[in-house]
Amino acid sequence: MADKIIELKKVSKIYDGTAVVDNIDLYIRKGEFVTLLGPSGCGKSTTLRMIAGFEKPDSGEILLNGKDITQIPPYLRPINTVFQRYALFPHLNVYDNIAYGLKLKRVKNVYEDKNGKQVVKYEKISKKVIDEKVSRALKMVDLEEFEKRDVTTLSGGQQQRIAIARAIVNEPEILLLDEPLGALDLKMRQDMQLELKEMHKKLGITFIYVTHDQEEALTMSDTIVVMNDGVIQQIGTPKDIYNEPKNSFVADFIGESNIMSGTIAGDHKVRFIGHVFDMVDDFELHEKVDVVVRPEDIYIVNKDKGQVNGKIISSIFKGIHYEMTFLVGKTEIIIQDTAERMVGEEVSIIIKPEDIHIMKKEYLVNSYDGYITKNNKVAFAEGEFDCDVTKLYPGSHLDEEEYLITADGQRIDLTDTPVKVEVPLDKVEIIDNEEDGNTSGEIISIIYKGDHYQVIIRTPEEEEDFVVDTEYLWNENDKVSVKIKPEDITLKLKVK
Amino acid sequence: MGPLKFSRKNLGIPYALFMLVFVLFPLVLIVFYAFTDANGHFTISNFTDFFSRSSNLYVLLISFALAVLTTAICLIIAYPVAYILAKSGAKTRNVYLLLFILPMWINFVLRTAAMKELLFALDSIGIYNVTDWYFVNTVIGMVYDYLPFTILPIYTVLIKIDKNVMEASTDLGANGFQTFVRTTLPLSVPGIISAVTMVLLPSTTSYVISDTLGNSKVTIIGKLIENQFNIGTADSWHTGSAISLILLFFIFGTMLLTGKFTENSNTRGSGLW
Numbered sequence: 001m002a003d004k005i006i007e008l009k010k011v012s013k014i015y016d017g018t019a020v021v022d023n024i025d026l027y028i029r030k031g032e033f034v035t036l037l038g039p040s041g042c043g044k045s046t047t048l049r050m051i052a053g054f055e056k057p058d059s060g061e062i063l064l065n066g067k068d069i070t071q072i073p074p075y076l077r078p079i080n081t082v083f084q085r086y087a088l089f090p091h092l093n094v095y096d097n098i099a100y101g102l103k104l105k106r107v108k109n110v111y112e113d114k115n116g117k118q119v120v121k122y123e124k125i126s127k128k129v130i131d132e133k134v135s136r137a138l139k140m141v142d143l144e145e146f147e148k149r150d151v152t153t154l155s156g157g158q159q160q161r162i163a164i165a166r167a168i169v170n171e172p173e174i175l176l177l178d179e180p181l182g183a184l185d186l187k188m189r190q191d192m193q194l195e196l197k198e199m200h201k202k203l204g205i206t207f208i209y210v211t212h213d214q215e216e217a218l219t220m221s222d223t224i225v226v227m228n229d230g231v232i233q234q235i236g237t238p239k240d241i242y243n244e245p246k247n248s249f250v251a252d253f254i255g256e257s258n259i260m261s262g263t264i265a266g267d268h269k270v271r272f273i274g275h276v277f278d279m280v281d282d283f284e285l286h287e288k289v290d291v292v293v294r295p296e297d298i299y300i301v302n303k304d305k306g307q308v309n310g311k312i313i314s315s316i317f318k319g320i321h322y323e324m325t326f327l328v329g330k331t332e333i334i335i336q337d338t339a340e341r342m343v344g345e346e347v348s349i350i351i352k353p354e355d356i357h358i359m360k361k362e363y364l365v366n367s368y369d370g371y372i373t374k375n376n377k378v379a380f381a382e383g384e385f386d387c388d389v390t391k392l393y394p395g396s397h398l399d400e401e402e403y404l405i406t407a408d409g410q411r412i413d414l415t416d417t418p419v420k421v422e423v424p425l426d427k428v429e430i431i432d433n434e435e436d437g438n439t440s441g442e443i444i445s446i447i448y449k450g451d452h453y454q455v456i457i458r459t460p461e462e463e464e465d466f467v468v469d470t471e472y473l474w475n476e477n478d479k480v481s482v483k484i485k486p487e488d489i490t491l492k493l494k495v496k
Numbered sequence: 497m498g499p500l501k502f503s504r505k506n507l508g509i510p511y512a513l514f515m516l517v518f519v520l521f522p523l524v525l526i527v528f529y530a531f532t533d534a535n536g537h538f539t540i541s542n543f544t545d546f547f548s549r550s551s552n553l554y555v556l557l558i559s560f561a562l563a564v565l566t567t568a569i570c571l572i573i574a575y576p577v578a579y580i581l582a583k584s585g586a587k588t589r590n591v592y593l594l595l596f597i598l599p600m601w602i603n604f605v606l607r608t609a610a611m612k613e614l615l616f617a618l619d620s621i622g623i624y625n626v627t628d629w630y631f632v633n634t635v636i637g638m639v640y641d642y643l644p645f646t647i648l649p650i651y652t653v654l655i656k657i658d659k660n661v662m663e664a665s666t667d668l669g670a671n672g673f674q675t676f677v678r679t680t681l682p683l684s685v686p687g688i689i690s691a692v693t694m695v696l697l698p699s700t701t702s703y704v705i706s707d708t709l710g711n712s713k714v715t716i717i718g719k720l721i722e723n724q725f726n727i728g729t730a731d732s733w734h735t736g737s738a739i740s741l742i743l744l745f746f747i748f749g750t751m752l753l754t755g756k757f758t759e760n761s762n763t764r765g766s767g768l769w
Binding site: 089167 | 658663679
């Protein structure tokens, strides 16, 4: 296994009180092609800029070959950057742009003087050597004979090549690329992706590449680091990241995917969209999980021939395949298939066990889809609960007729407004008597969590689950009811 | 012909008229006066007379020395100011920029008079000598009056330089000083040239400053022209026009020279002016 060339230890960067990069640990091996991938504002560029030295971390340290370089300025780091907008020197021609770094470099030469003593001299690189290196770098990026050209007259693609040549000519240990292909058109971008990959092989140096384009990341990288909100979500090979996303963010960000809530229904069995599917992952019984299925991994068959029946509600031709939306119950599932099914057609789907990817759901809060009833209660999980609807609109209040008046005086009838309901695990009260609570269900699982029990209560019809942290021991299969105080119910408007 | 094209063409007419009446016509008049004598006959004696009088040549020399010195000092002061302004945060930057521009909003003659009072005040406490240092007085006055015109064009160019380009420079191994010499300075050349043309030209002619602060001992070419048009002898307008043309010629020469510089520096965009 190759050595770690760069290592970030508990690195954070804070702008205006928010952590853009939040306590990340990351190491990169020598010679790797690593991509930092994430949506804009996820902290990937800031991470790169800290490696380059343009930004100093607010805490943590950055090691290069095991040595702390956190405080070392960029011009002393053996790292070069290819900038997003090329950042070529507009006052210099192609040759002088590429030679910029070489002209500044001083090479250590050792001589012997008359007395046989060694004299160390730091000398400029000779014009001849610079000439050779520049023309070799230009050859590398396929722009021979461009030396005398004015950089401002070059096309975007050519400028980008010059920017790459300008960086690699210095023979850095690490080449940083900050969304270098972002400004190019699709065709050129694809060509450059392959060329960069080729260049990486030839040069054998470490590439750290930043992009928000998941396809680019999958095509080029040895390792992908998926980031979001300043935190590393997953590190892995492109295959791992695509096939085994660690959480729903990664699954959603890498390629198109269907993410559905499911429950483990037995040994290698998971229940979602009203059906128990076989799968390969091993999880604990009754655990709530996120199920990820790629659109291309779902097969459409005639009605009643597959696992789940439903209806095609839309179909779009995408060139190679049709992208269809399959509706089962209230869940929409995206399916890609080369054969088109008519909109409105009743069909059935098949999902193979190995195509079902399960992600652990970190249970922090119960969440439900609900709606507001006529008397300003909230209905979810087969029950009606008292709640404070004024929380939906900051600064609002209710008038005598129970209509909501917003802060700017608008009068709103909330009846049937869809809302997201959240209830903390420890705020759900379990009541022995089935009739006394707001809704009722059956206890399907009890797990001892060291200092408390985690109880799961499932409603009979909609099969909604309440996950409850409680000190008291209940019995499995008990029929109980559930009560929640109005102040413990958080409501959020569903954004259409 | 489309109506749009037609109307666009018409839009230019007022400007063409303006140029004709206020630029071309006066210029023709000046050329006419410069090459004729009091009787309206063609002559080049207005020019030969000017160059044959050593006092005139002295004025020419003083004017240019003053202009070059003023410009140089303005640049030396303005560049760091513009640099610091361009580097500072948006809030402080605007406040400081306003402070530097504010004097421009006060009447030029008043400013010069105020400078004179200031120099007299310094004289009275014994650290300055207004009466003997009349040339220095004039330089101080000119620098004071033209400094904002130097700061602004340099500042506008500096602020437009892509931050990434500077970062690229440090990334390629240049420290702060090397980055300045190899990147910032060459990229700000257009601003420097704008600043030079903004200062060099007016400082050869703005005799208000040299009159007020130079104790009438500093005569610049602008003053010489004014004198010719004021004495009102038969041929004084002709002489004055000739001097104007000579000045024009010199200015044109410097412009060509700086124009060459701009071409060489090969930079995109230019200064504010």
